[in-house]
Amino acid sequence: MKYYITYIRTSTKRQDLGLEAQQNIIKNFLSSEDVVLYSFSEQESGSKKNRIELNKAIQACKDNKAVLLIAKLDRLSRSVSFISTLLDSDIEIVVADMPNANKFTLHILASVAQQELDSIHKRTTDALNVIKNNIHRNGFHISKAGNQITKLGNGSCISEENRLLGQQAIKAKKLSNHNLIKAKAFANVLKKAGSTLTEITLQLNNNGFKTSQGKRFHLMTTRRLFDL
Missing domain, CATH: 3.40.50.1390 (Resolvase, N-terminal catalytic domain)
Structure with missing residues (x-):
């Protein structure tokens, strides 16, 4: 009791x-x-x-x-x-x-979660600032695909750069999901310790981690964590 x-x-x-x-x-x-x-x-x-x-x-x-x-x-x-x-x-x-998580695990998750969120916000802000500064200084910004952008948020024409920014926003949204943040942090620790993908998947499920949809991890969803 x-x-x-x-x-x-x-x-x-x-x-x-x-x-x-x-x-x-x-x-x-x-x-x-x-x-x-x-x-x-x-x-x-x-x-x-x-x-x-x-x-x-x-x-x-x-x-x-x-x-x-x-x-x-x-x-x-x-x-x-x-x-x-x-x-x-x-x-x-x-x-x-996360009933099986000990103090060490919770320390890691809390620290890495904060670091991940800070990094996401910084990367998104930095990317937008580069585009805005180029437009302000030169009147345009050249995307990686070679497209010329004169302003952001042009509804009539979605540029390649804006597509990339949209993809970054989607990725940032996924990473802001607390289930994925905690799971990725824990998975990275296990990966650095030399655990295999199968072992990491097993440990994620044994420790009560869930995907962004609230489901158990499988090899594919575990692999996707490292691509976020």
Whole structure:
């Protein structure tokens, strides 16, 4: 038997993972012998560190020697430093959609997720800035295909460069999916350690990782992670 304190959160800007969805994830994780002592929820930005209900949940864990149970890692926070501080504290944290993940794995996922998002935003911004600067300086930009672009967002003519930017946007959207971010981070660690594609696929599924569609990984979908 384990005693849990549950914490769920929705963003103030978007409901990307609503309270009901988080409650269902937690409910599916709990066994018949588990006991939820208290449940806390709030609507607050994941970047805010001082959250009233989260502070209450953490204190309840300390007072009752219970485990802090959350649906997904990003519901705890979107700050790498904040997550790392909690993981290194004297309370135990369990992520319901990744029940087998240990502290080391969660540290990696939090760090790499932040790095991936920052890189995506920077690459997209840099590409657009190059085009805009060339147009401002020369009156045009020459794409890799040799097409001349005089402005962005021309609805009457989709240039090769704009197609490439569109492809980058689609790729960025995929990489912003938290399931794929976590899976790719974990897969990269295993690949660097010398694991085969089959072994990586097995470990992804054993640790509860899901594709962007919420499905189990197969060799093909695992291979695609390294192409993102």
